[in-house]
Amino acid sequence: MSQQDSLNCQANASAPVAADRSWPGVDPLEAYVAAERIARIDHVLRQRIGSIVAVFEDIFDPHNVAACLRTCDGFGLQRTHVVLNQHGVRQSSTVSKSADQWLDIQRHAGTAAGIAALKAQGFCIWVSDLQATETLDELPLDPKIALVVGNAHAGISPEMRQAADRRYILPMHGMVQSYNLSVALALSLQTVVPKRRASLGGQGDMSVAEMWQLRQKWLEFGIRHVDAMRRSVGYGPHIAAITP
Secondary structure (H helix, E strand, C coil): CCHHHHHHHHHCCCCCCCCCCCCCCCCHHHHHCCHHHHHHHHHHHHHCECCEEEEEECCCCHHHHHHHHHHHHHHCECEEEEEECCCCCCCCHHHHCCHHHHCEEEEEECHHHHHHHHHHCCCEEEEECCCCCCCHHHCCCCCCEEEEEEECCCECCHHHHHHCCEEECCCCCCCCCCCCHHHHHHHHHHHHHHHHHHHCCCCCCCCHHHHHHHHHHHHHCCCCCHHHHHHHCCCCCCCCCCCC
16 A cells, blocks of 8 residues: 555544543433443443454355354454345354344445445455565554455455555465454454554543443343333433434
8 A cells, every 4th residue: 555545544534532431321221230230231331442343245154254243242343344245144143142232233235335334434444465565563553444354265355455455464374374254353353452452541442422322222132121111211212322
């Protein structure tokens, strides 16, 4: 990528900042949720990263999708993007351990649409490439990063590679020149996510408004007839976001 492309990539996004730690109020549903679960939800939300996303391009194996989603949740990512060209995405609940319910998944009808959406949101597209000369450790930490994973057979498409702002190589020392998709994603996240957290003082980077909306949704998981419960406490299921 040229020096000008690098400057454009960094100029397209504001640097992420650590989120405010306080909540704007009390959700009435807390009375029906165990204190330990509330504490866990609050802890995870405050660690959530929104400035790094994973992009799955035309992955059709449900076990691969589920494993990648579980990896994203484990590293504290909140958002993933699914690009559909030839195949629909299915997930395996056995492998994902329901990780998908904790994530925001945005779908795109084709690579061009996915690229346009990512660029519009200010993300720099990163792809692994066996011909790349730099490792992840050697790349600058862009403000907003979209790590792309391609399907196990064709890999990342030429169109996505052409649109990439950065290319990196994952070192391999065996005869087989590829990793399993979720392994490649985990290796990539293990490099960039700790660096991002360190720049944020060990916390996440989502705004109070984003975390508060997610908190309402997460508190509802596991509560039967939650819509009726919301109405009974005078607090509807769709609450307008507060001002960040």
